Amino acid sequence: MHELSIAMSIVxxxxxxxxxxxxxxxxxxxxxxxxxxxxxxxxxxCYEMACEGTVLQGxxxxxxDIPIVIYCPACRAxxxxxxxxxxxxxxxxxxxxxxxxxxxLEVVALEVVSETASENTASENHECPNPA
Amino acid sequence: xxxxxxxxxxxxxLKQNDVIARTLRERFRAAGVFVVSLVSSPxxxxxxxxxxxxxxxxxxxxxxxxVGDLATENDAxxxxxxxxxxxxxxxxxxxxxxxxxxxxxxxxxxxHELDFLFIENVGNLVCPSxxxxxxxxxxxxxxxxxxxxxxxxxPTIFNSADIAIxxxxxxxxxxxxxxxxxxxNIQAVRPGMxxxxxxxxxxxxxxxxxxxLSTRLDELRHSKQPACASTP
Numbered sequence: 001m002h003e004l005s006i007a008m009s010i011v012x013x014x015x016x017x018x019x020x021x022x023x024x025x026x027x028x029x030x031x032x033x034x035x036x037x038x039x040x041x042x043x044x045x046c047y048e049m050a051c052e053g054t055v056l057q058g059x060x061x062x063x064x065d066i067p068i069v070i071y072c073p074a075c076r077a078x079x080x081x082x083x084x085x086x087x088x089x090x091x092x093x094x095x096x097x098x099x100x101x102x103x104x105l106e107v108v109a110l111e112v113v114s115e116t117a118s119e120n121t122a123s124e125n126h127e128c129p130n131p132a
Numbered sequence: 133x134x135x136x137x138x139x140x141x142x143x144x145x146l147k148q149n150d151v152i153a154r155t156l157r158e159r160f161r162a163a164g165v166f167v168v169s170l171v172s173s174p175x176x177x178x179x180x181x182x183x184x185x186x187x188x189x190x191x192x193x194x195x196x197x198x199v200g201d202l203a204t205e206n207d208a209x210x211x212x213x214x215x216x217x218x219x220x221x222x223x224x225x226x227x228x229x230x231x232x233x234x235x236x237x238x239x240x241x242x243x244h245e246l247d248f249l250f251i252e253n254v255g256n257l258v259c260p261s262x263x264x265x266x267x268x269x270x271x272x273x274x275x276x277x278x279x280x281x282x283x284x285x286x287p288t289i290f291n292s293a294d295i296a297i298x299x300x301x302x303x304x305x306x307x308x309x310x311x312x313x314x315x316x317n318i319q320a321v322r323p324g325m326x327x328x329x330x331x332x333x334x335x336x337x338x339x340x341x342x343x344x345l346s347t348r349l350d351e352l353r354h355s356k357q358p359a360c361a362s363t364p
Contacts, residue, residue, distance in 0.1 A: 002228055002259035009145050017141060026136045030145075037261035037288045085284045086320050087291075095323030099291065105262070107143045111136040 027111035068102030156266030163243035172273035174255030186214035276309035
């Protein structure tokens with residue numbers, strides 16, 4: 001169960017972006033590969049916990065599941081796996097461990113609203129906004 | 133509240149770990165030390181395997197080990213019997229090792245004085261798969277007593293490892309372990325994966341594995357290329 005530390009890394013990363021860009025984050029978009037070793041449901045519940053007391057409190061985590069894609073040397077093409085228990089080409093059956101996709105654990109986008117237009121001081125920038 | 137807008141970012145969540153792992157790998161490479169990490173479920177024989185490996189390598193090679201454990205120092209005490217330098221990393225409640233823990237544990241060590249460094253991860257077939265430790269080679273161990281279907285249950289860890297080791301082969305008959313089935317299951321989730329089978333108790337199969345390790349060390353030292361970068 002390492003989803004809490006993963007969730008905390010996501011929050012940390014988003015906090016940095018929020019501060020750097022002077023924005024309030026309402027949602028974090030994450031790509032999660034089937035081979036990332038991270039369980040989606042566990043991550044979602046840990047995310048809420050990790051956000052508590054931070055500027056991310058009240059934000060949503062939107063997860064896009066990324067399926068496993070291998071390179072089939074026989075077809076000379078990328079093929080999606082039909083089962084995580086069988087690393088072979090779904091078309092011709094050739095085994096392959098050349099993984100092209102499926103290990104992602106990546107923040108790809110943030111949904112943000114700008115902080116008040118009159119923001120001048122750093123301290124205002126760091127105000128913790130009340131979640132809507 | 134104004135309408136939210138979408139901004140694109142591309143940030144690997146484990147970047148911090150990966151950066152430290154890369155630095156470690158460069159340090160290992162510069163020192164010429166071959167680094168092997170071990171992952172498995174609890175009780176699959178990692179410590180017995182490591183004790184045997186350290187003891188048999190020690191007359192010819194300079195070896196050391198880092199051992200991750202949740203709470204106890206039992207493993208480090210057992211491994212110290214091999215007379216190799218051993219350091220415990222107590223992770224508390226954390227279920228896996230991270231690169232930063234390895235970095236901290238190595239403070240004060242002169243890596244140039246080593247040929248092999250072993251890193252025993254916390255017994256867990258899930259969480260360690262996400263974390264690169266800077267190792268050259270990651271071993272995943274399964275014991276014959278765990279059943280042949282372990283690879284099918286934990287395909288992710290098999291895909292983060294380079295080599296599989298089937299341990300406790302002296303118990304094969306007692307538990308009616310089928311090597312063919314186990315091998316087929318490993319190949320199903322990781323085609324082409326090299327598999328060793330051995331018994332740390334009787335020593336059967338250990339020499340073959342040690343010979344493999346020696347070859348890998350020679351390759352590392354005679355080539356400027358990375359020997360094998362684990363990229364979980």
